[in-house]
Amino acid sequence: MAAQSFDVIVIGAGPGGYVAAIRAAQLGLKVVCVEREHLGGICLNWGCIPTKALLRSAEVFHLMERAKEFGLSAEKIGYDLGAVVKRSRGVAAQLSGGIGHLFKKNKVTSIIGEATLAGKGKVTVKTEKGTEELTAKNIVLATGARARELPGLEADGKRVWTYKHALQPPHEPKKLLVIGSGAIGIEFASFYNTLGAETTVVEVLDRVLPVEDAEISAFAKKQFEKQGMKIMEKSMVKQLDRGKDKVTAHIETGGKVEKMEFDTVISAVGIVGNVEGLGLEEAGVKVDRTHVVTDEYCRTGVEGLYAIGDLAGAPWLAHKASHEGVMVAELIAGQKAHPIKPGSIAGCTYCQPQVASVGMTEAKAKEAGYEVKVGRFPFIGNGKAIALGEAQGLIKTVFDAKTGELLGAHMVGAEVTELIQGYVVGRQLETTEAELMETVFPHPTLSEMMHESVLEAYGRAIHI
Incomplete structure (x- = not known):
C-alpha cells in the first residue's frame, strides 16, 4: 500500500497533540493525527476533566451538609457513588466526542492506531486493519505520560489504585491511604475524604503540595486536617502487604516504621513519559529520565521532529501542552513563534x-x-x-x-x-x-x- 503523504504528522491526540493538529490545519497544512486510545488523551478521559466532575459532586455534597448555615434545610442527605462516577464519565465522553467534531471541521485526518518512527519523515501505524505508512516533513510527538509505579507499590486495580481506578472505583473506600500529595494525590484525597472516607496522606517531602509556597502549603494542611484528613510528612511507604479486603502499609517516619491497615490505597507518586515503542533511539532522539529533551521551541535536535507536552517534561500541565502545540504548528508554518515561559504558567489544584x-x-x-x-x-x-x-x-x-x-x-x-x-x-x-x-x-x-x-x-x- 502506498504511503499517505502529509505536511504534518501528530502522534497523540491529548491536549498537546489535538491542539497542534488543529492549529496546523488552520494554517493551511495537511495534517494527520494518530491516537492509540481515545481522542483527548488522559486530560479529557482520565485526568483534568473527569476529576473536576467528581470534585464538583463532592463540593455540592459538602454544601448540602452545610445547608443550615445558609438558612436552608436539607434532610436525609446522601450520595450514590455509582451515579457520581457515571456523571463524570458522561462529561468526559461529551468532550472527547467534541474533538472528533473539531477534527472534521478543521479537515484533520484522524487515525486510531499505534505509531512508530520509521526513518526520516516516515511513520508506520498499526491499526485494526493492518499497517499504514505515513510520510511528512514534520512530525510532532505528543504521546504524553502515565502514572509512575514504584517497586512493591504497583497498582492491582483491586485494593491498590492509580488515578484511573480511582475515577472508576471498584468499591467505595472507607479507610484510604493516598501516597503522594501533589495535585493528583490531594484531589483524590479531598474527594474521598468529603464523601466520608477516613483518609491518610503520606508525603516523602517535608510538606504537602511541595511545589507550592510554604505558607500556602501550611494553610492548606490546616484545612485538610480540620476536615479530618491525617497528613504524614517526611514519610515513606516502604511496603504494602495485600490481603483479600485490606492492605497493610509499612510507613516509615523519622527512622521508625509503623504498620497501618487500609481497605484502599491510591498511588500518586508522579508520572513517566510515554517514550517506549516510538523508535526514538533509532531516530537519534535524546531521552532523559523518560522525557524527550527539547529546546525552548520544542525541537528535538532531529530535523523536522518536535516533542510537546508531558513527553517533553515539566510542568506537566494540559495548558502548557496546548500552547506548545500552537507554537510548534506556527513554527512549522513559517510564522514567528514565541517560546512558552514556564514561570508564566499557572498551576491549579482543585482540592477543598x-x-x-x-x-x-x-x-x-x-x-x-x-x-x-x-x-x-x-x-x-x-x-x-x-x-x-x-x-x-x-x-x-x-x-x-x-x-x-x-x-x-x-x-x-x-x-x-x-x-x-x-x-x-x-x-x-x-x-x-x-x-x-x-x-x-x-x-x-x-x-x-x-x-x-x-x-x-x-x-x-x-x-x-
Missing part, C-alpha cells in the same frame, strides 16, 4: 480549599537573589468570601523590591483556580505593582483580595 499559583515562591525568589516585598490578604477580610460562607483562604503576592515586577502569586481558598489568571495576565503584560494598584477591581468580588494583597506588599492595604 482550592490552591493556585504562578511564578516564583517567596523562598525561590530569595534564592534567586531578589530582594522581595511580600503582600498577603486573608479571605476573612473580604465581603464576598464571607457572604459565600468561604472565609478560609489567603492570597500572597511576591514583588521585586527594586523594580516592582510581580515575581509570583500564590493562593488558597474558594475559586482561586479562576482568580489566578488575573495575575497570569499581569505577568504576561510585564506589569509592576503600580499598574495593579491603579486597576479598579469590581465590588463585591473575591478578586478584590488580589488588589489588597498587592497594596499590602507596599504597606497600603485598606481592609486589614
Whole structure:
C-alpha cells in the first residue's frame, strides 16, 4: 500500500497533540493525527476533566451538609457513588466526542492506531486493519505520560489504585491511604475524604503540595486536617502487604516504621513519559529520565521532529501542552513563534480549599537573589468570601523590591483556580505593582483580595 503523504504528522491526540493538529490545519497544512486510545488523551478521559466532575459532586455534597448555615434545610442527605462516577464519565465522553467534531471541521485526518518512527519523515501505524505508512516533513510527538509505579507499590486495580481506578472505583473506600500529595494525590484525597472516607496522606517531602509556597502549603494542611484528613510528612511507604479486603502499609517516619491497615490505597507518586515503542533511539532522539529533551521551541535536535507536552517534561500541565502545540504548528508554518515561559504558567489544584499559583515562591525568589516585598490578604477580610460562607483562604503576592515586577502569586481558598489568571495576565503584560494598584477591581468580588494583597506588599492595604 502506498504511503499517505502529509505536511504534518501528530502522534497523540491529548491536549498537546489535538491542539497542534488543529492549529496546523488552520494554517493551511495537511495534517494527520494518530491516537492509540481515545481522542483527548488522559486530560479529557482520565485526568483534568473527569476529576473536576467528581470534585464538583463532592463540593455540592459538602454544601448540602452545610445547608443550615445558609438558612436552608436539607434532610436525609446522601450520595450514590455509582451515579457520581457515571456523571463524570458522561462529561468526559461529551468532550472527547467534541474533538472528533473539531477534527472534521478543521479537515484533520484522524487515525486510531499505534505509531512508530520509521526513518526520516516516515511513520508506520498499526491499526485494526493492518499497517499504514505515513510520510511528512514534520512530525510532532505528543504521546504524553502515565502514572509512575514504584517497586512493591504497583497498582492491582483491586485494593491498590492509580488515578484511573480511582475515577472508576471498584468499591467505595472507607479507610484510604493516598501516597503522594501533589495535585493528583490531594484531589483524590479531598474527594474521598468529603464523601466520608477516613483518609491518610503520606508525603516523602517535608510538606504537602511541595511545589507550592510554604505558607500556602501550611494553610492548606490546616484545612485538610480540620476536615479530618491525617497528613504524614517526611514519610515513606516502604511496603504494602495485600490481603483479600485490606492492605497493610509499612510507613516509615523519622527512622521508625509503623504498620497501618487500609481497605484502599491510591498511588500518586508522579508520572513517566510515554517514550517506549516510538523508535526514538533509532531516530537519534535524546531521552532523559523518560522525557524527550527539547529546546525552548520544542525541537528535538532531529530535523523536522518536535516533542510537546508531558513527553517533553515539566510542568506537566494540559495548558502548557496546548500552547506548545500552537507554537510548534506556527513554527512549522513559517510564522514567528514565541517560546512558552514556564514561570508564566499557572498551576491549579482543585482540592477543598482550592490552591493556585504562578511564578516564583517567596523562598525561590530569595534564592534567586531578589530582594522581595511580600503582600498577603486573608479571605476573612473580604465581603464576598464571607457572604459565600468561604472565609478560609489567603492570597500572597511576591514583588521585586527594586523594580516592582510581580515575581509570583500564590493562593488558597474558594475559586482561586479562576482568580489566578488575573495575575497570569499581569505577568504576561510585564506589569509592576503600580499598574495593579491603579486597576479598579469590581465590588463585591473575591478578586478584590488580589488588589489588597498587592497594596499590602507596599504597606497600603485598606481592609486589614
